[in-house]
Amino acid sequence: MRLFLAVCIAGSVLSLAACNPGNRAASGQTAPASTQASTPPTGSSTIWLDPAAVSSCGAGQIVTVHWNARGLPNVRTVEVRPLKDGKEGMFAKAGATGSKVTGAWMHPGVVIILRNGADESELGRATAGSVPCTK
Numbered sequence: 001m002r003l004f005l006a007v008c009i010a011g012s013v014l015s016l017a018a019c020n021p022g023n024r025a026a027s028g029q030t031a032p033a034s035t036q037a038s039t040p041p042t043g044s045s046t047i048w049l050d051p052a053a054v055s056s057c058g059a060g061q062i063v064t065v066h067w068n069a070r071g072l073p074n075v076r077t078v079e080v081r082p083l084k085d086g087k088e089g090m091f092a093k094a095g096a097t098g099s100k101v102t103g104a105w106m107h108p109g110v111v112i113i114l115r116n117g118a119d120e121s122e123l124g125r126a127t128a129g130s131v132p133c134t135k
Contacts, residue, residue, distance in 0.1 A: 045126075046114055047112060047126045053108070054106050054131060059104065065099060072096070074116065078117050079092070079116075080114055082111070108129060109127065110127070111126070113125045
């Protein structure tokens with residue numbers, strides 16, 4: 001009975017380890033945009049979207065905007081601003097690290113700008129990618 005239990009536990013641990021997104025990154029494989037974890041893409045991104053790409057099928061979609069400006073000089077608060085028709089709106093005013101879920105208004109090509117709350121300097125930007133329409 002103990003052997004059976006040990007085998008079951010070992011199998012569960014190995015199954016979970018195989019599902020770890022970190023293992024895919026180490027092997028050079030990445031998950032589809034709609035299933036990627038809410039960790040920043042490679043590099044020193046300060047703002048990213050999850051999912052990183054949305055469907056090009058007309059209707060707006062909901063995404064989570066994540067940001068991390070911790071460690072940047074003179075940044076205590078940030079402003080998260082969507083860019084539409086050349087004008088910036090206001091989506092969030094928050095601390096240097098955080099996330100917020102959008103409404104169903106995200107479309108491919110929408111740009112989200114992260115600005116320093118103190119001086120409005122740009123800290124980064126993310127652009128929603130496109131997933132082909134499958135209708």
